Amino acid sequence: MTPQTVIFTTLLVASLLFFCWSVYRRFSLVFYGQPEERLDQPARRLSEMFLYAFAQLRVLRKPFGLNHFVIFWSFVILALANGEFLVNGVFPSVSLALLPEGVHRVLLLAFDVVSLLTLFAIAFSFIRRVVVKPPYLDSLYVKGRSPEAFLILSFIALLMLAYFGMHGALAALGVENDPAAMPISSLVGGWLAPHQSLIGTVYSVSWWLHALVLFAFICFLPHSKHMHILTAIPNCYFGALTWPATQPREKFEKGAVYGVGSVERFTWKDLFDSFSCTECGRCQAACPATNTGKALNPRQIVHAIKTNLLENSHALREGRSGTLPLIGDEGEGTNTEEAIWSCTTCGACIEACPVLIEQMPKIVKMRRHLVETESRFPEELLNLFENMEQRSNPWGIAPGERAKWVSTLPVKPFVAGETEYLLYVGCAGSFDSRAKQVTVALATVLNAAGVSWGILGKDEKCCGDSLRRLGNEYLFEKMALENVELFRERGVTKVITLCPHCLTTLKNDYRQYGLELEVVHQSELIAELVRSGRIKLDRKDDSMGRIAYHDPCYLGRHNDIFDAPRTLVQAATGTAVVEAERHGRNSFCCGAGGGRMWMEEFTGERVNHARVDELLAQKPDTICVACPYCMTMVEDGLKDKGAGQVRVRDVVEVLAEGLLRKNA
Amino acid sequence: MLVVVCVKQVPDTTQVQIDPVTNTLIREGVPFIVNPYDTHAVEQALRFKDRFGCRVAAISMGPPNAEATLRKALAQGVDRAVLLSDRTFGGADTLATSKVLAAAIEKLAQEEEVGVVICGKQTIDGDTAQVGPGIATRLNFSQLTLVDRVDELDLSGKKIRVSRKLEGRHEHVEAPLPVLLTVVRELNRPRYPTVAMRLESADAQVEVWDNKVLQLDVNTIGLKGSPTWVSRIFSPERAKGEMLGDGVHDPEGAAQLLIDKMLEKDLLAL
Structure with missing residues (x-):
């Protein structure tokens, strides 16, 4: 040698x-993390690994x-x-x-x-x-x-x-x-x-x-x-095999711990995620909060988890909780409450990550801890929580007024066996004056197509979407159980929703409660009615001018519905929508998801202003949305920007107006 | 020292309608809530508990289902909940109500000295604001109504200093203990119960005291002991407004009409 x-x-x-x-x-x-099933379906996992790790599909975007x-x-x-x-x-x-x-x-x-x-x-x-x-x-x-x-x-x-x-x-x-x-x-x-x-x-x-x-x-x-x-x-x-549009259930029993308040409360996959981050910054480039100067940066959330885990490793090995807080004052390894509350749960971060890190669900887990264990949350949410619990709607309006929008229309109650679809109107569609117009438009279109549909009227309850994304899982579960029972009792199997948030909750979240519904968003159903010829639009209605379409996160990214709203506008107007710079899978949030609809926005630029600027860059005469939250945010944004001449329409309104013109 | 907080279950008045035929409140199907002012009273009691370690008892007079209201207080952290429920208590006006509540507080005081009683300034169904002062009078406690800030509770010196919110002004007052406070919404932000507290409270004991416990003369309580009764209840007539202009097609014209109208009625005068 x-x-x-x-x-x-x-x-x-x-x-x-x-x-x-x-x-x-x-x-x-x-291994200090909590258990989570990520070993099932090895064949599918291998193929994901091949696509994202070896073929680098996301990296190459x-x-x-x-x-x-x-x-x-x-x-x-x-x-x-x-x-x-x-x-x-x-x-x-x-x-x-x-x-x-x-x-x-x-x-x-x-x-x-x-x-x-x-x-x-x-x-x-x-x-x-x-x-x-x-x-x-x-x-x-x-x-x-x-x-x-x-x-x-x-x-x-x-x-x-x-x-x-x-x-x-x-x-x-x-x-x-x-x-x-x-x-x-x-x-x-x-x-x-x-x-x-x-x-x-x-x-x-x-x-x-x-x-x-x-x-x-x-x-x-x-x-x-x-x-x-x-x-x-x-x-x-180990990546999620299905898009993480929903959050896991919690078990409510005495002595249980809720959400994540210290790093070892995350699952092992959450911790592994933090070791997989390369700080490429793509999530932060996509995040509506980071982009508008908020305290939140999804990349920093992941970085904080890693840093916190390493800092507290000594204590964890000795069976103690670490001394560096996971949630607390600004500092490396700690997430501020402001950051945690800034998330719109739009999922852009998850979509952007080349190595399939799931940032947003970690934020919701920390929200759960804050709400359920610490009872600490932005002041505005107290009203929301009380309204939801007492009156089953975010505004606290009397439940008896839920069906007031029908006053001008012949609307039937849903009866199993006689009615095919339940139209789940949702809180916005029932109470918000602008969204009520969308409900009426939808009802008009459904009637014109001869769809058999009915409503639950004043018995309808809020789906609880905002509660779940805000981490108030206890109350969400209460409302979900009530709804599941109500749907079962009434024999509901097919549901049309007006709002993508209701769509995702009924379709993805309630599944965890054993309720399998066939849920369609109105845009999907109507696009199908147009395609099958049940709605005939002989004369194209070009009165809307140049139309830009804004993808709602909970319709697009979270539920993969991108084409239906576009097809619908095309069918009604004869022209394709113009696309904002960020659209489809990479669309930019309006700012109202994840319960942000009910919170003030104190820091930085308003998310809806940023989005409206991007939409206005396409010089539209009309901006089309397909979500009542987006409707509010885009309309408000346009007003603030002095662009009130640009109309905002739900896609179903475009079609309804086309139908009315035809009939006139 | 014991802090007693009085709470009431009320119909959710945003959902109450008046039966045009009988002129009474239609209560069927109307959900009950905790009287909103009382939630601030509970919060203040809990803040005394947090600060001084005193015990807090919540009491409520009402039908058996009013237990839910007390359970909510338990979820927020009160130590003891007593429901005063008896057919003979029913139909009470503010006088008879305050008599029952005062008797219950006296009974609690036999076990532990009561230093502070806290009530909401009024209930949203009756709106009299009389029950709190009625209790104070019966117990011979100092009474500080419309409290919007507690400046100091001095347990050794047995006194309290608060700010009272009056029309257009605040009043800073001090009173010796024992004292009864009635509180306004500005006082605090009620805490939201944690899940653990909710689950705890679900199994916690709500004591029910009937008149066998309180031993009050049935002629002085309930309907029989109530000198006031409601002769009629009605919704005030509201003159219907008129539609002015066309806000959709001519918003500026409509706004002008509105301004003219307001000027005409002298509503814009400084």
């Missing part, structure tokens, strides 16, 4: 031991993601080269040259090309961080130009340079096995060849540089945000 082999082997073993110890110390913390794609695959391919390097360092007789020559040649070519590509990709990464740094790379505690980021980039660059140094030197010395398969190394060799005396030094320096950087990388990896190299792939495997 040469001294070099001894030193190399010693350092390698030490690095690997340190690596394993670090990984064990970190990952064992994950941003153009610069291509750069990451290159680095990722280079890393995978070079893992083989680096593996060879490490084994060869200990056992100099073992190398990939033992493979069949053809295979070896292909590998050598791949290593050579990929190393060069990586060098370019790293150069682009440097340029991106130094010159054209996008704002979303910075969060409060992690900056785009952090030493850590540059250190990692430098490590990778040095590895590539050392690789070419080594193989260039070998080529120059004429001892490289197969220089023809290594065009770039041969090129470097050509540069070195005139300096014969230096070649030996270049080789040794490159070899040791390669070795030392590799060891440093191995040691540093588990302690940095680049731990994602280890966690991102499994995190995609």
Whole structure:
């Protein structure tokens, strides 16, 4: 054994031991989390993992993601080269040259090309961080130009340079096995060849540089945000198989703990999520709260969980709760209450995350703790909670007035067996003066199409959506149980909702209570009626002018309904809607989801102003929505912006107006 | 020291209608709520508990289903709940009501000295604001009505200093204990019960005291002991307004008409 082999082997073993110890110390913390089922359906999980981790579908949504794609695959391919390097360092007789020559040649070519590509990709990464740094790379505690980021980039660059140094030197010395398969190394060799005396030094320096950087990388990896190299792939495997539009039930019994008030109350997957975050900032770039200057940044929520877990790890290992609070004053590792209450639960963060981290559900879990255990929440919510509990609507209007909107129309009560659909009007459609017009329009269209429908009238109750998103699970459960019983009693099986929030609650949330309803949003049903010819629109109504469509989060992102409202507008007007810059899956919230409808907005720009500006950029005459909350927010936003000449219409109103014109 | 808070279950008046034939409140199907002012009274009692560690008892006179109101107080953190329920208590006016409540407070005082009694300033169904002062008079307690801030409760010096919210002014007053306060909404923000407290309160004991316990002369309580009775109840006639202008097609014209009308009626004068 040469001294070099001894030193190399010693350092390698030490690095690997340190690596394993670090990984064990970190990952064992994950087991302090609560149980959660994420191991079912392995085949589907593998396919998700392939799509998101290996094919990098989400990463590639941003153009610069291509750069990451290159680095990722280079890393995978070079893992083989680096593996060879490490084994060869200990056992100099073992190398990939033992493979069949053809295979070896292909590998050598791949290593050579990929190393060069990586060098370019790293150069682009440097340029991106130094010159054209996008704002979303910075969060409060992690900056785009952090030493850590540059250190990692430098490590990778040095590895590539050392690789070419080594193989260039070998080529120059004429001892490289197969220089023809290594065009770039041969090129470097050509540069070195005139300096014969230096070649030996270049080789040794490159070899040791390669070795030392590799060891440093191995040691540093588990302690940095680049731990994602280890966690991102499994995190995609453990990702949610269905879109997390709903929250899990809680068990209400004496002595139980509700929500998440300290880090170990999160599930193991929540904790694993925090180890998978690479601080890429895509969630914060998509978040309506972050975008409008609120205290919330979804990336910081995840970062806080990681920091809190690590800070409190000592206490957790001793079976205590940590001293660094999870919720409290501003500081790294702690989430402020203001941040927690700023979330609109729009889900843009979940949609943006390349490694399938679920940020929003963590926020709702912390809300549960605040409401149910601490009884601490923004003042405005007390009224909402009381109104919901006492009068089953957010405004506290007398339940007897629920069916007042029908005064002008012949509307029948829902009777099982005689009526096909229950029209679940919802609180806005029943009480809000503007939304009531939408209800009337919907009723008109349903009647025109000969749909058999009825209502529950004053027996209808609020679905409880806002309560659940606000973390008042206790009250939500009470209302959900009442509704489930009411629907069962009345024999309701098919439901039309006016509001996407009712839609998601009846469809996704009530399923947890064993109630399987066939729930359709009005836009879906009407689009189908138009398609099947039950609604005939011979003459197109162009009186709405240029129409921009705003995707409601709870219709689009949370329930995958993107086309129906667009088809409907197209059918009624003969022209397609114009799209805002952010639309469809990437639509930007109006600001009213997650119970924000009932709260004041004190900090930063108003979310609805930001959204309205974006919609106005398309120069619309009419803005179409498909949600009563969006209606309120967009109308208010337009008024504040002095753009009152732009009309706001629910998609069903566009159709109803078309029908009325036809009949006139 | 014991703090007693009086609460009442009232019909949700936003949902109450008057039967045009019988001129009485239609109570069928109308949900009951805790009298809103009383929730602030409960909160103040709990703040005394938090601060001084005193015990809090909530009492309510009403039918058996008024238990729900007391259970809510238990969920918020009161230590003891007593429902005063007996057929002979029924139909009481404010005089007879205050008599029963005062008797219950005296009975509680046999076990533990009562330093403070807190009531809402009035109930939203009767709106008399007489029961609190009636209790104070019967118990010979100091009475401070319309309290919107408690400045100091001095247990050793046996006195209390509060601010009273009057029309257009505030009054700072001090009174010796024992005292009865009636409170307004501005006093505080009632706490929202935690889930744990709700579950606790679901099993907690609500004591029910009937007249066998209080031993009051049946001629001085309930309907028999009530010198006032309601002869008629009706909704005031409201003159129907008129529609002016066309707000949809001519909003500016409509606004102008509205301003003219208000000027004409001298509603915009400073």
